[in-house]
Amino acid sequence: MYNNNKIIVGMGEALWDVLPEGKKLGGAPANFAYHVSQFGLNSRVVSAVGEDKLGTEILDNFRQKHLQGLIETVPYPTGTVQVELDSEGVPCYDIKEGVAWDNIPYTDELDKLAQQTQAVCFGSLAQRSIVSRKTIARFLDTMPDTPETLKIFDINLRQSFYTKEILCDSFKRCNILKINDEELVTVSRLFGYPGIDLQDKCWILLAKYNLKMLILTCGVNGSYVFTPGHVSFFETPTVQVADTVGAGDSFTAAFTAAIICGRSVREAHQLAVDTSAYVCTQQGAMPLLPESLTSRLA
Template sequence: MNNYVVGMGEALWDVLPEGKKIGGAPANFAYHVSQFGLPSCVVSAVGEDALGKEIVDNFTSKGLNQLIAEVPYPTGTVQVEIDQAGVPQYEIKENVAWDNIPYTAHLESLAEKTRAVCFGSLAQRNVVSRNTINRFLDAMPQNDDTLVVFDVNLRQGFYNKEILCNSMKRCNILKINDEELVTVSRMFGYPGIDLQDKCWILLGKYNLKMLILTCGINGSYVFTPGNVSFQPTPKVEVADTVGAGDSFTAAFISSILKGKSVAEAHSLAVQTSAFVCTRKGAMPILPEELTTA
């Protein structure tokens, strides 16, 4: 098939006080895309160790297509400590498997059949994976129908202006949250204007098809040239927010690929991420009324 939707980047374990959970935005994104009935694939790397085998087995059990290399580095882990105020503190281990995703003939073949890809800034902290992501983007079909989504994820200082700037030039859809937008604006030297004005500047400067801005409980926006869609955040009983943003992106991109309008896609994305917030973990099974909407 020539229409894969790919999530590319980190695959890891979040090591929490109560135990470990599989983490990584690319797998969350690819899994939810598959629930919307589109062929998806997660691209990453794991170590030649028990933790890596467990990730691969978990994805296999979910029926998730994967192109996950085994490399001579440890499988990625994130140490999560909860402080006295209940706020999590993250320590993302460095020089791990997903920092070293190799560019292979299989990966190039997948790129040539890819209709949409989602990648972030975290997976580009190491030159090996950064080069692989860029080569994958180069090998994808270069036409107006191809969607290249850059989902900004600023973590622990694992980013710089050059990586962000290059990624924004490479993408045609930018997804960013309000806190990240403030950081990016400061880094790029934009004046103290409001968030919406900053979004219009980025949309024009990088010639984007769309810019998605999420603002937590304050709703979300989708900017397209000359238009803006706003959706309030539904009030739900939150179990946890892990993976909610990835499910939003997956629902939105799946809807656009199915030919829905920006407003329809935005509405479904908000409903999907709200549902994910009501369940523990990043990969709950979505209700049929969402996946067939």
């Protein structure tokens, strides 16, 4: 059963996705934390914004969405991402550098939060700068060392904002890895992993880094959850896609919430698939989820 004293954290970038129809609140950690909260769990987003209008608007939006956070204000511009969608609604990103979320400080308040955190989701993008990279690593190292603690590395490779060293360190610090099929090819090339079959590569990663689980998403070709000695597979539902922005984050959030609530891997996987499929039918990364989904963890 979920212990409400424990907290689920999305940590890293907070920014504006500048889409063709206007700007929308974005960043994987905020998307993750928001969807976790929709399932009734105690979530936080950890990031930083600038001393500017865009930063104030992010904080206002978080309040409107009842999304709790530990958001520091730092002397750098608030992050923005130019998002262009192709004919199938798949996003391409132009991520601005030298922004607030590159400079998340490690504070006493953040240290206290780490000690109360049961699950955290982090990615590679926010580790492109040394300041945020050190903050994320310190947070992970400060979390309770228990069998129930989940450290989810949702790899989220973007542009050229990652290195082999950053990925290797993150693999070692996490106990759940979430990766898509394209990212798996990139990682295999970087690390020189053998095997033509994607599943072989997943088994290698699972064993090498002693992971609890490895989640592999393959777009329209379905998704897998690998655990030692077992694999779960679901086909991707056919839906009318509005855009896919934030769909992967909603998958991770639903899966994490279900595991924290004591559901089986198979049940968590099903909820994750259904949640991300719904998000694909909506515009933007943070749509309100229907009760038909959120009530499944009630």
